[in-house]
Amino acid sequence: MGRKFARFLIVLIAITLSVICICHIPALLFKELPPPANQPFAMEMKELGFFPGNYFIELKKTFIELLHFKEISYVAQGTNVERTIFPYILESYAYSLLLLFVSLFIALVFAVLFTTGTFYLSRKMQGIVKNILTVLEALPDVFVIFSLQLGAIWVFKHTNLLVAEPYSLSGQKIYFLPILTLSLIPMIYLYKNTFLMYENELGKPYVELGVAKGMGKLYILIRHVFPNVLYSFFYNLKYMYLLLLSNMIILEYMYNIYGILQFITNHPSYEIISVALILLTFPLSIVFFFIQSFLPKGVTFYDQKAM
Template identity: 40%
Template sequence: MTFIKNFILLFIRFCLIVFGIIAICCLPKLFLTESKQLPATGGMTIPPTLHLNFEQYIIQIQSVFHSLLNPAKMTYKVDVVMKNVPDRDLFPFILDTYVYTLTIMIVAFLVAVLLATFFANLTFYFSKRIQSAILKGLHVLETLPDLFVVFSIQLIVIWIYKHTNLLPTIPFSTMQEKTYFLPIVTLAILPTIYLYKITLLNYHTEIEKEYTTFALAKGMKPFYVLYKHVLINVLLSIFYNAKSIYFFMLSNMIVLEFSFNIYGLLQFLITHPTPEIMAIGILLLTIPFYIIFEILKWVLPGRRDIHV
């Protein structure tokens, strides 16, 4: 019965998320009316006006639902200015941009987790004074703006090329070749700093708990206690912070796509801001990860205490 109840709650939340995303994407239709031409005035166009129009809003929501039920028929305008260019099918083109953006984000997240865990384990063997200094430095680095990190990485690559005539990686994405390495490194920097700090703080919290003290008093070696039990609890805490990290990386990804000329999903959505395309793009970024997080919450154990 518990499994059925949890599944029903998951399905209800899923439906509410889908409806909420569609309702938000259609909000412009609630406040903004379409521009009209008046024949009596020689075809003069009346600009859009702001006022509540619930009928238009409901019609737009129904249209988006209908489009989502028939995704194969969805199209997008290749060029908004040139009217004679025919529309193209949204699928599978949007999936290419989606995979491109998702690849950079997932690899950057994995790199951040690995680097943060490695540095935290290494720092744990330093003295308390050095650990305290590192934490203060991480607090400062965490405040760095996204644009500062992006431009700094790009300037470093340009500086290396200027002085050595060696191009370590492609600094910008082109039509012929996509860039991965530099955006992944740039996107992973701030999450690595954040996870590094959180992991260090979690290490200190776990070490001071009774089960760790009891295990050390029993004669277990600190190395065994650290990697067998403390590390597992710390990694579980990283998972429970993964949602906030994901949305943090998603906001940074918007800056990255424009800075590195990456034609990913986010740039595609900004270029084609129709309610149907915005809704399906946000659903692609939200629903798969929501389902994965919910399943992992059922599968993964809670905090593990040591057994001696």
């Protein structure tokens, strides 16, 4: 366990350094130009090119700032008040993280439930479900987010029933519609992929042996098939988290949510962007470490054990 933890710390440091270096790519490609002498208040101009010197200067500044992270400050939007980012960024961070992890959990649970239920349908219906999932998966994320938001407005307009807040006002925190929106897109992806993985597992000899022994379909699916696809679920989490993050950018803008990504957009300095992205990558790294540490050994590879 100690060796695993040491390896985890090394990985965490490598991720942190990578995030900081990636955040500074604009400094490698763009360099700020001083305003003309006769126009001291002119708009800020940038030169496009390749500036490794500028990149390392900005990188050095950020590392120094991060060593004193409690002193990193920003000017509050719409005011001239300067604040340190802590603890103000933590409120936006906690809100975004709650939406992300609740949505991911709901997507995982419903993908498994729907997949299990689908195998009680006829072969023809299973094929129809698969085709519907393919069509839904092809829909743009913006279309799904906008449709759900518009649907809530349409219901309110025709029934005077506000089923969910379609827009955040004055810093209000809304949960139902953002979580529903965020969980729907990864759920479709997971549903389809879990269905295909189940199909692949059901054709293997250990399942046929279970059927021959008189085991029920539900027992075989949950007790034997699901553990063998659990490892794929584990590796899909990385893709799901990145997918949720990309959707979160659109969602925060369309629902006027003041989450951590909106915080970055409003205060786009290298230090703040680095801190925010490090905060977003840490939870996934920690979750992966604990899952990998406590995942049963029989689930870490497709061993076809079980009977």
